[in-house]
Amino acid sequence: MNAEPLVRLQGLAKSYGIYRAVHPLDLDFHEGDFLAILGPSGCGKTTLLKMLGGFVEPSEGAILIGGRDVTRLPPEKRPTNMVFQGYGLFPHMTIRQNVGYGLRIAGTPRAEVDARVRDMLALVQMEAFADKLPPQLSGGQQQRIALARALIMRPKVLLLDEPFAALDLKLRQAMQEELRRLHAEIGGTFVFVTHDQAEAMLLATKVVVMSRGKVEQVGTPEEIYLRPKTHFVSTFVGEANFLKACRRLARVSIEGAFAFDDAGPDGDVLVGVRPEKVRLGAAAARCDHRFSGTVTQRIFLGAQVQYTVRLQNGETFIACLQEGDLLPGDSIDVGWMSADQWVVTP
Amino acid sequence: MNIAYGRLANTTIGILCMIFMVAPLVLVVLFSFGSSSLMTFPIRGFTFGWYGALMARDDFWSALANSATVTGAVGVAATVIGTAAAMVIVRLRPRQSAAAFFLFGLPMMMPPLVLALALLSLFSVLGVKLSLVTVVLAHLTFTMPFVILIVTARLRDFDYAVIDSARDLGASPLKTFLTVTFPLIRPTLFGAALIAMALSLDDFVITFFLIGGGNTLPTLVWGMLRTGLDPSINALGTLILLLTIGSSALALRLTRYRG
Numbered sequence: 186m187n188a189e190p191l192v193r194l195q196g197l198a199k200s201y202g203i204y205r206a207v208h209p210l211d212l213d214f215h216e217g218d219f220l221a222i223l224g225p226s227g228c229g230k231t232t233l234l235k236m237l238g239g240f241v242e243p244s245e246g247a248i249l250i251g252g253r254d255v256t257r258l259p260p261e262k263r264p265t266n267m268v269f270q271g272y273g274l275f276p277h278m279t280i281r282q283n284v285g286y287g288l289r290i291a292g293t294p295r296a297e298v299d300a301r302v303r304d305m306l307a308l309v310q311m312e313a314f315a316d317k318l319p320p321q322l323s324g325g326q327q328q329r330i331a332l333a334r335a336l337i338m339r340p341k342v343l344l345l346d347e348p349f350a351a352l353d354l355k356l357r358q359a360m361q362e363e364l365r366r367l368h369a370e371i372g373g374t375f376v377f378v379t380h381d382q383a384e385a386m387l388l389a390t391k392v393v394v395m396s397r398g399k400v401e402q403v404g405t406p407e408e409i410y411l412r413p414k415t416h417f418v419s420t421f422v423g424e425a426n427f428l429k430a431c432r433r434l435a436r437v438s439i440e441g442a443f444a445f446d447d448a449g450p451d452g453d454v455l456v457g458v459r460p461e462k463v464r465l466g467a468a469a470a471r472c473d474h475r476f477s478g479t480v481t482q483r484i485f486l487g488a489q490v491q492y493t494v495r496l497q498n499g500e501t502f503i504a505c506l507q508e509g510d511l512l513p514g515d516s517i518d519v520g521w522m523s524a525d526q527w528v529v530t531p
Numbered sequence: 532m533n534i535a536y537g538r539l540a541n542t543t544i545g546i547l548c549m550i551f552m553v554a555p556l557v558l559v560v561l562f563s564f565g566s567s568s569l570m571t572f573p574i575r576g577f578t579f580g581w582y583g584a585l586m587a588r589d590d591f592w593s594a595l596a597n598s599a600t601v602t603g604a605v606g607v608a609a610t611v612i613g614t615a616a617a618m619v620i621v622r623l624r625p626r627q628s629a630a631a632f633f634l635f636g637l638p639m640m641m642p643p644l645v646l647a648l649a650l651l652s653l654f655s656v657l658g659v660k661l662s663l664v665t666v667v668l669a670h671l672t673f674t675m676p677f678v679i680l681i682v683t684a685r686l687r688d689f690d691y692a693v694i695d696s697a698r699d700l701g702a703s704p705l706k707t708f709l710t711v712t713f714p715l716i717r718p719t720l721f722g723a724a725l726i727a728m729a730l731s732l733d734d735f736v737i738t739f740f741l742i743g744g745g746n747t748l749p750t751l752v753w754g755m756l757r758t759g760l761d762p763s764i765n766a767l768g769t770l771i772l773l774l775t776i777g778s779s780a781l782a783l784r785l786t787r788y789r790g
């Protein structure tokens with residue numbers, strides 16, 4: 186990773202009247218990053234993306250792209266291109282004209298426009314549709330054209346707002362694969378907005394988790410999933426078990442159970458563990474932390490079996506195992522490794 | 532059984548209403564081709580003579596020229612100004628846009644006579660000499676609301692992502708308007724212009740008060756009526772009817788929602 190970030194957001198914020206849609210945030214990302222902005226509906230993802238693209242004027246802060254301050258530049262002067270949620274294809278132009286629009290506006294010679302449009306359509310496998318009009322295309326095909334129309338501009342940063350939200354599951358998976366292939370093939374820096382944590386994990390090299398206008402955590406998918414920094418992130422990116430605990434002098438202890446070192450302010454905390462990191466029975470014996478409990482529920486999920494276990498201290502744990510023949514009522518040991526737990530404040 | 536009778540009654544009433552509304556128009560058209568100078572049945576011969584008589588009048592040609600001038604100017608001005616207003620209105624908050632609609636719509640709802648009087652006093656207070664210009668200004672007050680209504684409706688279901696996309700791809704606001712917005716709303720604008728022109732063309736009351744001297748086609752009809760009932764009036768009426776219906780029908784086609 187080179188030291189100089191491609192995009193730098195400094196104290197960037199947006200208010201609508203007294204309502205803060207995006208709280209001041211600092212964020213750097215680099216050339217080649219595939220960045221996901223992940224968060225629930227209404228958390229300010231689109232607002233943040235539109236500030237990057239120049240469609241929403243920030244209330245505070247600055248946006249630097251390649252070291253240049255673009256905060257006050259209109260969209261047409263920015264080295265970014267955006268794929269809009271509704272695609273925004275021009276219904277009165279053919280696919281070829283749609284894809285070539287940006288280059289024609291820029292005054293690119295006709296022959297070059299034609300050649301690049303042809304290459305671009307080949308890249309998204311839409312050559313056969315060049316002379317059709319957008320309304321004649323299916324959702325997935327329109328999506329490809331919107332992508333092609335943005336990518337042909339060779340943007341420094343490609344912005345995508347919920348690119349797959351309108352597609353059905355099969356098509357969504359195909360398009361996710363396609364976007365990943367495009368990123369691998371042509372490189373560049375992609376930023377996409379999604380409320381689907383699985384999509385963010387699948388595609389992104391770096392995930393920005395947002396909640397209520399605030400950035401909760403920035404990290405690789407692994408960091409976000411395995412080392413969530415807040416309660417919100419813990420539950421938003423996956424299932425989590427929590428145990429109430431207490432921290433004094435950098436030592437976290439669970440009453441009547443165990444204690445371990447963890448730096449941080451004193452007070453009540455939660456110790457989190459992912460269900461698939463929980464071991465049961467004999468496997469629990471080799472774990473760093475152990476409880477005894479009773480199985481209360483068994484759900485067969487196909488690839489996995491999910492057990493609900495009541496611990497001796499009354500709390501409930503979910504465990505996902507590859508297989509198992511435990512039944513409700515069985516007494517069982519529950520354990521997990523120190524490396525698989527994390528600590529957040531409630 | 533009852534339902535069937537009810538249906539029949541409804542249909543009959545409907546047809547009677549239609550006949551009542553259309554019959555006078557049909558009469559005007561029929562008499563304009565009848566050879567007798569008395570407007571009575573049965574209509575005997577068929578002739579274009581009344582049209583010939585109409586064309587032979589000098590005041591017909593000057594009225595036609597005046598009508599064309601007023602209608603053309605109103606069509607262009609109402610569409611340009613009305614479209615600009617509509618573009619502002621769609622960006623307002625709901626409450627503000629409702630207020631704007633009410634204000635712009637007032638002249639449309641006012642009795643033409645009151646509007647004519649109001650404008651007449653306004654122009655005389657301002658010391659503006661009555662002419663075709665005052666007629667055009669007056670016509671704008673009641674034609675523009677229609678343009679605003681039609682264009683606003685089109686803009687409300689406009690996909691703004693296309694505008695954002697155009698800007699994103701490097702087009703300036705003007706270039707975006709020329710290459711994307713305008714081509715997409717062009718049929719609506721033509722339709723709105725035609726409706727404004729149809730309204731302007733057959734206005735009598737307001738024109739009569741504000742024209743000062745000279746005639747447009749409707750005031751010519753009135754003038755001709757005062758000097759005696761001559762079937763060339765029917766010829767003129769038929770002509771106005773044709774122009775109005777033609778432009779309205781075309782307007783409906785153009786503004787109809789697609790897809």
Ligand SMILES: Nc1ncnc2c1ncn2[C@@H]1O[C@H](COP(=O)(O)OP(=O)(O)OP(=O)(O)O)[C@@H](O)[C@H]1O
Pocket residue numbers: 201206224225226227228229230231232233380
């Ligand atoms: N023009 C605006 N005026 C006032 N409030 C706005 C405006 N645009 C967005 N907001 C508010 O800002 C907040 C964030 O909106 P934003 O569109 O960024 O959310 P989002 O994370 O993209 O949500 P979603 O997943 O539903 O698209 C929302 O509460 C929204 O109501």
Ligand SMILES: [Mg+2]
Pocket residue numbers: 230231232
């Ligand atoms: Mg959004």
